[in-house]
Amino acid sequence: TGLFTYDTGYLSTASCKSKITFIDGDKGELLYRGYPIEQLADHCNFLEVAYLLKNGELPNQQQKGKFEMTIKQHTMVHEQLVKFFQGFRRDAHPMAVMVGVVGALSAFYHDAMNFYDAEHRNISFNRIVAKMPTIVAMAYKYSMGEPFMYPRNDLDYTANFMHMMFGTPCEQYKPNPVLVRALDIIFTLHADHEQNASTSTVRLAGSSGANPFACISAGIACLWGPAHGGANEACLNMLEQIGDVSRVDEFIKRAKDKNDSFKLMGFGHRVYKNFDPRAKLMRKVCGDVLTELGLENDRLFKLALTLEKIALEDEYFIEKKLYPNVDFYSGIVQKALGIPTSMFTCIFALARTVGWMAQWEEMLIDPEYKIGRPRQLYIGAARRNVAPIDQR
Numbered sequence: 001t002g003l004f005t006y007d008t009g010y011l012s013t014a015s016c017k018s019k020i021t022f023i024d025g026d027k028g029e030l031l032y033r034g035y036p037i038e039q040l041a042d043h044c045n046f047l048e049v050a051y052l053l054k055n056g057e058l059p060n061q062q063q064k065g066k067f068e069m070t071i072k073q074h075t076m077v078h079e080q081l082v083k084f085f086q087g088f089r090r091d092a093h094p095m096a097v098m099v100g101v102v103g104a105l106s107a108f109y110h111d112a113m114n115f116y117d118a119e120h121r122n123i124s125f126n127r128i129v130a131k132m133p134t135i136v137a138m139a140y141k142y143s144m145g146e147p148f149m150y151p152r153n154d155l156d157y158t159a160n161f162m163h164m165m166f167g168t169p170c171e172q173y174k175p176n177p178v179l180v181r182a183l184d185i186i187f188t189l190h191a192d193h194e195q196n197a198s199t200s201t202v203r204l205a206g207s208s209g210a211n212p213f214a215c216i217s218a219g220i221a222c223l224w225g226p227a228h229g230g231a232n233e234a235c236l237n238m239l240e241q242i243g244d245v246s247r248v249d250e251f252i253k254r255a256k257d258k259n260d261s262f263k264l265m266g267f268g269h270r271v272y273k274n275f276d277p278r279a280k281l282m283r284k285v286c287g288d289v290l291t292e293l294g295l296e297n298d299r300l301f302k303l304a305l306t307l308e309k310i311a312l313e314d315e316y317f318i319e320k321k322l323y324p325n326v327d328f329y330s331g332i333v334q335k336a337l338g339i340p341t342s343m344f345t346c347i348f349a350l351a352r353t354v355g356w357m358a359q360w361e362e363m364l365i366d367p368e369y370k371i372g373r374p375r376q377l378y379i380g381a382a383r384r385n386v387a388p389i390d391q392r
């Protein structure tokens with residue numbers, strides 16, 4: 001009709017005003033509430049970053065202690081929720097389980113609907129941030145046929161997650177501080193990324209006044225796809241498929257072929273047209289973890305370094321400004337940490353929950369907020385009459 005701007009994929013539409021995350025795609029810069037991601041990864045832990053994203057400021061020592069205590073009070077899930085897991089096949093993809101179980105939280109916390117009250121929004125934030133590690137670890141344990149592990153509140157957030165993932169009732173889990181720190185940084189790098197597909201999904205679902213846990217479940221569903229959060233899993237599968245440095249050229253050639261649907265997973269980004277700053281940090285974390293584990297010569301890490309080098313020197317990738325994104329190295333490091341490929345996107349979801357909830361709240365308290373309702377350009381049949389069935 002010409003009344004609306006046609007902007008498929010929202011390439012040039014700002015859907016909201018936000019004070020949370022800033023990306024300069026040309027410079028390759030990412031700021032949470034004004035702080036560079038590099039400094040946050042260096043100086044803060046994930047829960048400090050969570051506090052920052054939600055509240056706008058970093059916590060002082062006292063606020064940090066109080067926040068950590070509050071989160072610990074919410075780490076357990078309702079015993080009734082355990083039954084939801086049992087309805088799934090053991091071989092279900094953990095992201096499918098996550099969509100269902102996190103959505104089910106909305107049935108446990110009807111008070112989350114009082115979201116016009118700041119205190120209730122805080123409680124919902126604390127609940128979901130505290131329970132995500134428990135639910136992710138339960139999804140893993142269920143897939144393995146192992147017993148669920150209760151959270152240990154003597155451990156900090158990330159160490160407790162590793163305990164629930166890798167501990168068993170037979171043995172006290174002793175977290176390796178280097179690996180805990182690495183995973184904590186991975187969480188920080190994934191915590192928010194402004195109006196990406198899953199965050200926009202959470203905002204859109206939330207704009208109708210839906211239950212926040214149901215909105216997070218919608219975000220998890222969107223994140224699952226290989227063009228978004230599922231890229232870390234797809235990237236590791238791709239590296240396994242390439243298998244050897246000698247086959248890199250063949251796959252680069254395929255990625256450049258218009259008639260081949262193959263894309264270099266972990267490469268390219270809608271906003272970054274320069275290096276994704278998270279990818280640089282992730283490569284460093286990856287190196288640190290492999291060194292700690294004595295895996296410096298890891299086959300896939302070497303393959304990834306070669307692939308990256310060749311792609312960055314290739315005209316196609318240079319011209320299209322395709323650089324490694326956060327997912328390029330995250331699969332290798334997670335694999336080294338002992339996390340199976342099918343769980344990678346769950347780790348992303350765990351961390352991104354913080355950003356989703358911060359964005360959801362920002363939307364709700366924005367006086368300009370309206371229900372999200374895109375328009376369309378109709379290109380279907382013109383008005384016509386229904387013929388009786390014997391005349392069709």
Ligand code: CMC
Nearest residue numbers: 226227228229231255263264265266267268269270320325
């Ligand atoms: N390999 C080969 N060619 C590519 C790639 C790639 N990974 N990414 C983009 N291109 C080409 C694409 O074919 C297109 O070519 P042309 O202009 O000739 O049609 C051009 O580069 C522009 O790409 P686009 O798909 O139009 O760009 P987009 O902004 O719509 O998509 C993307 C961005 C991330 C979905 C895409 O780069 C991609 O599919 N990458 C692989 C998947 C991936 O790593 N996703 C993780 C994103 S970062 C984590 C997150 O936040 O989710």
